[in-house]
Amino acid sequence: MSGAIHLQHVGVDYGQGWVLEAINHSFEPGQCHIIMGPNGGGKTSLFRSVLGLTPFVGDISVQWPSGRVGRLGYVPQKAIFEQSLPLTVLDFVLLNLTKVPLFLAPLWPGFKQQRAQALASLTRVGMAQRAHLRMGQLSGGEQQRVLFAQALLHHPDVLILDEPTTGMDEAGVQYLENLMHELVAQGKTILAVHHDIAAVRRILARTPGKVHIVNHHLVDSGPVEDVLTSAKIETLFQHFSARRA
């Protein structure tokens, strides 16, 4: 079973008031945790804190299984791929895999093995056939799948996804949801920000996990059928300033 994430009195302040305040929570290992909430509610700040990408107060710890330090995988919402930059899909994945400069990598003895590893990761997200294309030639959804492939490279114990299906077509969404199910079945922990209520219900209908609503504080947390009820949804997704009023 992969890592559990513990948050104690976690708060984030960018200098214009608290975006997140006093979050005390634990994300159990081996489950799919979906973070939802209104825009500006602090979802992104929460997981950027977990990744150590933003300063926060309080304490965040990951409890790895059997005492070893595990691996974090991260899929950002997007990356900057200029259309004409000469960087193929395979180049981008290899960039995350090797320290040998890309332009010398084919001369290195271990290159074949690393290339095979990169292609295997691309196969998992259905992008191996497009490995020769430039990153800038791909659609937003396809780029998202490649970003997912880079996160899978080192067999992460905890996978953090920022709105993973943004811009994805039906086939991409299918690949991603199957993969999330497969990873959780292998005992991995997934933490994903999502905004599509129907998709979240679909994911958590077959994959063990919980929904957590973040709106300045942790507003609600639990199984999808308890949290995303029609009676609750309207109040859960109101901006916290409106709720205060």
Place this chain on the structure above:
Amino acid sequence: MQWLYSFAEQASSAGWLHPSLAYAFMVNALVAACLLGPLLGGLGTMVVAKRLAFFSEAVGHAAITGIALGILLGESPDSPFIGLFSFCLIFALLLHYVRNRTQVPYDTLVGVFLAIALALGGALLMYVAKKINIHLLENVLFGSILAVAASDIIILLVVGSVLCVLFMLCYNRMLLAAISPDIAKVRGIAVVLLDYSFVLMVTLVTIISVKVIGAILVGALLLIPAATARLLCRTNAGFVICSAVIATISCLLGTLLPMRLDLAIPSGAAIILLAGGFFLMANAYQILCKRGN
């Protein structure tokens, strides 16, 4: 270097090489061109990937002020390296430091810094003109093959080797940090340190290129070969190798052709005009042959 001069002289006498290569200054200039080409071409791909073209131009232009300061502080007008290095480094590091702490867009910020540096340089040059013949500065501003001495080749070789090793060690991490700083940070890459390292690399390459290409035009050689290769290549390996080859050919031909054709133009200008020619040809190829792709 002596063995190389003797070899070139004998080869010229035997008719294997052009008679102009019997001169030591010509050998120096060609060796410098062979060393600078791959370095500038390779580094240039990162300048393009990190979208630092304007920055690299600005560092080169700030060199005017560095040179003026160096001469005013007593350095030789031929090699005011300390003034050049100190000012360019302070300029580049300060610009990068402010960039990370201001909401002013980066191109605006570079424009402001560049204007201040040029204004300061212009003011100081008036004082320099009282001290030396101002035409001596043309060599360091626009490059001259006559100005390259054997000691410059040693500096070029040592600093160039260090830069080359650093570039190869950091290349993948720098590129990943340029594409997605967040992925790079999560993978434990020291993104900020790498950013400052690259600033230092651009500054150093500007300084060692002064003799051949000239401070003003070195930024262009960091940009044009990479911009040309970008139009022609699909893979990253092709991009870096093609850029290095174009930069090296431009440096070699830009050094040789003015001599062969008896043209009184600075080597830096000839190199950049050739590189610009390759860029225009690559654009024409792109427009005519790859239309619709």
